Amino acid sequence: MTTQVTATENTTATTGVRDPLVIAGHGFGSRLIMGTGGAPSLHILEEALTASGTEMTTVAMRRVSTQTEGSVWDVLRRNGIRPLPNTAGCFTATEALRTARLAREALGTEWVKLEVVADERTLLPDPVELLDAAEHLVDDGFIVLPYTNDDPVLARRLEQVGCAAVMPLGSPIGSGLGIRNPHNIELIVEQAGVPVILDAGIGTASEAALAMELGCDAVLLASAVTRAHEPVLMASAMRDAVTAGRGARLAGRIPVRRYAEASSPAPE
Amino acid sequence: MDVIINGERRDLAPHTTVAAVVDSLTETTTGIAVAVNDEVVPKASWADTEVTENDRVDVLTAVQGG
Numbered sequence: 001m002t003t004q005v006t007a008t009e010n011t012t013a014t015t016g017v018r019d020p021l022v023i024a025g026h027g028f029g030s031r032l033i034m035g036t037g038g039a040p041s042l043h044i045l046e047e048a049l050t051a052s053g054t055e056m057t058t059v060a061m062r063r064v065s066t067q068t069e070g071s072v073w074d075v076l077r078r079n080g081i082r083p084l085p086n087t088a089g090c091f092t093a094t095e096a097l098r099t100a101r102l103a104r105e106a107l108g109t110e111w112v113k114l115e116v117v118a119d120e121r122t123l124l125p126d127p128v129e130l131l132d133a134a135e136h137l138v139d140d141g142f143i144v145l146p147y148t149n150d151d152p153v154l155a156r157r158l159e160q161v162g163c164a165a166v167m168p169l170g171s172p173i174g175s176g177l178g179i180r181n182p183h184n185i186e187l188i189v190e191q192a193g194v195p196v197i198l199d200a201g202i203g204t205a206s207e208a209a210l211a212m213e214l215g216c217d218a219v220l221l222a223s224a225v226t227r228a229h230e231p232v233l234m235a236s237a238m239r240d241a242v243t244a245g246r247g248a249r250l251a252g253r254i255p256v257r258r259y260a261e262a263s264s265p266a267p268e
Numbered sequence: 269m270d271v272i273i274n275g276e277r278r279d280l281a282p283h284t285t286v287a288a289v290v291d292s293l294t295e296t297t298t299g300i301a302v303a304v305n306d307e308v309v310p311k312a313s314w315a316d317t318e319v320t321e322n323d324r325v326d327v328l329t330a331v332q333g334g
Contacts, residue, residue, distance in 0.1 A: 036332040045332065060333025063274040063326060064293045064300065073299040073330040086334040101308045102328050106301035113334060222334060 035222025093133035176203030189215035205241035212245025
């Protein structure tokens with residue numbers, strides 16, 4: 001495991017926040033980005049978001065329903081949390097562009113979490129449609145944060161077309177399988193000139209910490225908190241895990257050795 | 269005239285505006301976006317934009333997700 005820090009980790013604070021996460025010139029004090037899907041109620045979601053310390057949270061765009069009670073949009077505004085609309089449910093670049101433009105109109109933000117998936121069973125990103133959508137959205141003035149495969153080549157291409165961050169998956173959405181290919185995540189981190197946000201697959205706190213130790217700049221998760229037995233408790237655990245992993249990354253871990261190395265001085 | 273609103277066919281009076289369609293679905297106008305035949309209609313144009321026969325109107329809002 002490399003201990004070399006990336007350029008984005010050393011970004012000078014512009015907001016007064018110590019060690020901020022900076023995306024497209026905007027500083028965040030928290031490196032945990034939350035999703036809102038799967039929460040048992042808006043009340044529990046609000047408590048979990050507060051406990052997580054998150055400053056940015058994803059929402060989806062769907063048709064207005066008269067059956068809908070309460071509003072996640074109101075929850076975010078009440079707590080001063082920046083909305084990050086996603087394009088979940090889109091299978092083509094055309095659909096993603098339309099959803100992003102509707103989200104920009106509805107929420108007044110140019111930030112978008114770009115999701116273009118290949119099929120319902122895996123929800124894995126479709127790399128061809130994803131890159132096409134990213135290029136068009138950047139040209140249209142969006143701040144694009146793409147959910148991508150753990151593919152260093154695709155991550156590089158997304159950065160080259162102007163994405164503000166890259167968000168490789170640890171494993172499929174909602175699977176809780178953790179980070180299946182840490183080596184690829186490290187490769188993405190090593191080459192990236194924009195923040196790398198580990199998105200999807202996190203199941204528990206140690207996996208969020210591992211993402212940060214691998215050099216990711218932030219972690220995005222939802223199900224691990226919203227579907228936990230105690231969502232609020234897991235949210236605070238994730239907050240601590242991301243902070244701990246970030247600290248360990250910056251501190252620099254000791255080299256892995258094959259045999260013991262005494263930490264006490266040898267006897268006289 | 270027949271118009272498809274959020275996937276359901278409805279009979280609307282001629283010259284119904286996008287603003288009136290939104291009013292019929294929700295009390296709020298914040299956090300809402302409208303597309304007519306997949307084209308976004310900016311909020312500033314809702315009151316001046318009339319829907320026409322067989323238009324597809326989608327009224328969207330932010331929900332939990334992702």
